[in-house]
Amino acid sequence: MTPEEVKELIYEVAELTPGVGRLEESLKWGEQSFAPARRNIGSSVRIAPRQNGEVALMFICHTNLVEQFRTLYPDALTYEDNRAIVLEAGRQPDLEALSHCIGLALTYKLRKRGKSGPV
Template sequence: MRRFDDARVAAVFKSYPPTVRSDLMRLRELMFDVAAATPGVGKLTETLKWGQPSYLTEETGSGSTVRIDQAKGREDGYAVYFHCQSGLVGQFRELYPGKFDVEGERALHFAAGRRLPVRELRHCVGLAFTHHSRKKKAHRGDRPLAG
């Protein structure tokens, strides 16, 4: 298990009910694993935004912030949140129709204890962590935006 650098983030994870804490801890590891495996992302910054564990590509500025948290009003649920105006969730919906429980343009929801679509989720997180760099390349005409 990866050590917490921010005691506030560690406290939020400790406050989660056991039913979702272990799943959120696995999701946390996935964030760091995807960042390490994705060229151009660099070291992630883990912090709190809106009281939620958040993962930023501050070192390179390559991507959009990804947040994780227990789903509001769902004791056995949790979610991965994306910037609602980025268009990322719509892209995920197109890439993987019916694979995720989608909340509008902002989140992918999951039930505690259920198997995650790990391959697809890793791809989506990688797209979020490279969102800005892909937009810049597309703007310059280097390569299309598609994942």
């Protein structure tokens, strides 16, 4: 997937995920970052293109998000430490798993407070 395709997927997931609402786009550490515009809804998802053609979806490392993704989808996606899902160049990722992980990030704070969001 290209960075633009990842961006489109993030917006699509946000639109389809109850509670997320409008996304706020910014630059963090030189990377495109997307987070719910309303406070206390979710965690940010950053897009980090790499020189070798990979694209990493970066998550805040002090959350347990990547650990949760690994538990749910141990073989469906490629992970990097507790920070990222790595999309390999020229290889189509499991879009259902990837979309679910993005939705989990965008509703992280809602779920942490026991409100709604994807499980």
